[in-house]
Amino acid sequence: MELIKVGEKTYYIKNPTNIGIYKVDDNNVYLIDSGNSKDAGKKILKIINEQGWNVKGIINTHSHADHIGGNKLIEDRTNCDVYASNIEQCFVKYPVLEPALLYGGCPFKDLTGKFLQALKSNAKNIEESNICGIEYIPLKGHSINMIGVKTSDDIIFLGDSLFSKDTINKYHVFFIYDVKEYLNTLSYLKTLKCKLFIPSHCEATNNIDELIELNKNKIDEILDLIYDYCKNNVTFEEILKYIFDKYSLNMEAYQYVLVGSTIKSYLSYLYDENRITYEFIDNKMIWKQKKEDSYNYENSNNV
Numbered sequence: 001m002e003l004i005k006v007g008e009k010t011y012y013i014k015n016p017t018n019i020g021i022y023k024v025d026d027n028n029v030y031l032i033d034s035g036n037s038k039d040a041g042k043k044i045l046k047i048i049n050e051q052g053w054n055v056k057g058i059i060n061t062h063s064h065a066d067h068i069g070g071n072k073l074i075e076d077r078t079n080c081d082v083y084a085s086n087i088e089q090c091f092v093k094y095p096v097l098e099p100a101l102l103y104g105g106c107p108f109k110d111l112t113g114k115f116l117q118a119l120k121s122n123a124k125n126i127e128e129s130n131i132c133g134i135e136y137i138p139l140k141g142h143s144i145n146m147i148g149v150k151t152s153d154d155i156i157f158l159g160d161s162l163f164s165k166d167t168i169n170k171y172h173v174f175f176i177y178d179v180k181e182y183l184n185t186l187s188y189l190k191t192l193k194c195k196l197f198i199p200s201h202c203e204a205t206n207n208i209d210e211l212i213e214l215n216k217n218k219i220d221e222i223l224d225l226i227y228d229y230c231k232n233n234v235t236f237e238e239i240l241k242y243i244f245d246k247y248s249l250n251m252e253a254y255q256y257v258l259v260g261s262t263i264k265s266y267l268s269y270l271y272d273e274n275r276i277t278y279e280f281i282d283n284k285m286i287w288k289q290k291k292e293d294s295y296n297y298e299n300s301n302n303v
Helices: 037-049 071-078 086-095 097-101 165-171 179-187 211-234 236-246 253-272 292-300
Strands: 002-005 010-014 019-023 028-032 054-060 081-084 122-127 134-136 147-151 155-157 194-197 276-281 284-289
Touching: 002 147, 002 236, 019 147, 037 054, 037 071, 054 071, 081 086, 081 276, 086 097, 086 122, 097 253, 165 211, 211 236, 211 253, 211 276, 211 284, 236 284, 253 276
Parallel strands: 028 054, 054 081, 081 122, 155 194
Antiparallel strands: 002 010, 010 019, 019 028, 134 147, 147 155, 276 284
16 A cells, blocks of 8 residues: 555545545544455554544445445544445445345345445444535445545545446446446536546546546447347346356356346346336246337437
8 A cells, every 4th residue: 555645635545445535634634435344444544643643534435345344443443433425324334235235135145245245334424524625526326326525635536436447348347336327427527627536446647538438438338238139038147148258257146246236227227218128928027129119219209
């Protein structure tokens, strides 16, 4: 972990999940996310202590385990406050909700490790934080109600609203809870101007235009793949296998729920956009393209 100063009061710790730091005075700081585990929490605290700072609080951009994994240890050792936005706050307080949401039922034990389920921490609603010099930015889509954090130094921490070129080329299917909201967020990001953007899993940059296009193009690509495949009248499991095979992904429990949940979100989006529909045949849910004339007619009425 490397501490990097990017403003008068703003720092970040370069890490697989970048950790933001904002100084509210000479002694006290707020963290923006806390890493993926208690070990990450220990390393973060070591850096904080070396600077002679005190952790006043943690602001979680969202509730995924790689962003809240250090919460519990830091909270226990510093008695700091933990904040997240409304629904995300519930997931931080009750982290079993994350694998339960992904799996769609009670998660079996292979899904309850630290990769998906962090230790719980006593999160408060971000609206109660009232931290001078901090502004919260809505960045829905990747999770239910993710936020970005803008500091008084004109630095914006973007959470997981953008993924790097390397990540996209390696995994192709990055997690999305709500495709429509994610696309709205990408459009919103184009309007933002600041001194420096710090995505959680990308290099800090003063220009995110290329990243926005990379992310949007991959979403459009997957939407087209799923839509085209639905001409065969297929089940969800067949679609999931098709996507895994198409991108040479390896199926395991974590990937099954993460990619599987994301593919369901793509299906929801295509259905809500009137591009595909479903029916039940032999007690199987079958996804299929809408007839072109029906699709064109319904879209013409929405123009």
